Amino acid sequence: MTKITVDNLSKAYPVAVKAAGMAGTLRHFFQRTYRLVEAVKQISFQVYPGEVVGFLGPNGAGKTTTLKMLTGLIHPSSGQVNVAGHVPFQRDAAFLRQITLVMGQKQQLLWDLPALDSLRINAAIYGLSAKEFHYRVHELAEMLSLREQLNQPVRKLSLGERMKAEMLAALLHRPQVLFLDEPTLGLDVNAQVAVRNFLLEYNRRYQATVLLTSHYMADITALCRRVLLIHRGQLIYDGSLEGLLSRFAPYREVKLDLESPVEAEHLRAYGEVESLQGCTASLIVRREALTQTVSRLLADLAVQDLRVTDPPIEEVIGRVFQAGTVA
Numbered sequence: 001m002t003k004i005t006v007d008n009l010s011k012a013y014p015v016a017v018k019a020a021g022m023a024g025t026l027r028h029f030f031q032r033t034y035r036l037v038e039a040v041k042q043i044s045f046q047v048y049p050g051e052v053v054g055f056l057g058p059n060g061a062g063k064t065t066t067l068k069m070l071t072g073l074i075h076p077s078s079g080q081v082n083v084a085g086h087v088p089f090q091r092d093a094a095f096l097r098q099i100t101l102v103m104g105q106k107q108q109l110l111w112d113l114p115a116l117d118s119l120r121i122n123a124a125i126y127g128l129s130a131k132e133f134h135y136r137v138h139e140l141a142e143m144l145s146l147r148e149q150l151n152q153p154v155r156k157l158s159l160g161e162r163m164k165a166e167m168l169a170a171l172l173h174r175p176q177v178l179f180l181d182e183p184t185l186g187l188d189v190n191a192q193v194a195v196r197n198f199l200l201e202y203n204r205r206y207q208a209t210v211l212l213t214s215h216y217m218a219d220i221t222a223l224c225r226r227v228l229l230i231h232r233g234q235l236i237y238d239g240s241l242e243g244l245l246s247r248f249a250p251y252r253e254v255k256l257d258l259e260s261p262v263e264a265e266h267l268r269a270y271g272e273v274e275s276l277q278g279c280t281a282s283l284i285v286r287r288e289a290l291t292q293t294v295s296r297l298l299a300d301l302a303v304q305d306l307r308v309t310d311p312p313i314e315e316v317i318g319r320v321f322q323a324g325t326v327a
C-alpha cells in the first residue's frame, strides 16, 4: 500500500512570448503568442508510509512544480497522482486534513500577531477542541524548544524561531503526509539541526511520510535514506543515497599526508589535484584506477597517511549536472 503514487505526471506552463521593441509590444497586446515550458515531464514514483524521501535537483528542475501538483495547488497537464487515497487537485477536506505543505520562503503566520493567535485560527479551521489544541501546542512546542516565543508578535522572532513556529502551525492538525520545500532555507547551522531533529522525531512518533526538497545536503543525509533526482523535469534517479554515489560518482578522493612537500606537477601523474598545502594533498582518482593508483602512490612517494573517501554528495551532484552526464 503506497502513500504517494505518481504516474507519468507532467506539467507544462504556457508562457507569453513578446518580441522586443514597440512593434513587439503592440503585437503582444492584440495577438498574444505562447510557448510551453515543460517543467515536469512524465515522472513516476511511489512513496511508502513512513518513508522520508529527499527530492533533489538543481534550480528550475521541477521540484516545486511537482510538490504543488502533489498538494493540489496546480493541475497536472497529464498523468495521475494519488496521495493518501485522494486525488490532490480535488482538494477535498479529508485530503487537506492528511497533508501539509511547508515552503521555506513563504509564511502562513500573521506578521503582527503572536504565533499563538494564528495557531488558534488553524485549530478552528481543523475543528480541534480546546483540550486537543492545548495538548498539541504543548507537545509540538516542547519538541521544537519553543516557549514564550509563541506569545510574541511573529515579526519579533528570529528567523530560526519563526521557522519553528511555522512548522508548529503546519503540523497542528497532525498531518500524515508532509511536503517540505526548503524547510531550512536561510537558517543558521544550529537552527537547521533543530529543525532536522524535530522532523526526525515527528516522523518517528507519527510514522509520517515526508517528501523533502533542500539545497542543504546535510538535511538530506540526516533525514533521507532514499532520494529522487530530477533534472530538467525528468526523474533521473530513484534509490538510496549510497547508490546515487556509486552510480554518479565515477571517482573517489584520495587524501595524502606526505613526509615532505611535492610539486602539484608531480602529483598530476596520479590524478586530478584537488588541493595541495605543504605536505597535505587531495587527489581525485577514477574508481576503476583506484587500486593501481594507490599502489603507485605508496611505492613512489614517502606517504605518512593515506585515506580514500567518497566525495561530498553535493559535489557529486554538482559534477553530474555540470558535466551533462545525464540526459
Ligand SMILES: Nc1ncnc2c1ncn2[C@@H]1O[C@H](COP(=O)(O)OP(=O)(O)OP(=O)(O)O)[C@@H](O)[C@H]1O
Pocket (backbone or CB within 6 Å): 013, 014, 015, 037, 038, 039, 057, 058, 059, 060, 061, 062, 063, 064, 065, 066
Ligand atoms: N508559474 C509558472 N509559469 C511559467 N513557468 C514556470 C512557473 N513556475 C515554474 N516555472 C518554470 O518551470 C521550471 C521548474 O520550476 P520549479 O519552480 O518547479 O523548479 P525547482 O526545481 O523548484 O527550482 P528551485 O530549486 O529553484 O526552487 C522552471 O523553468 C521555471 O521557470
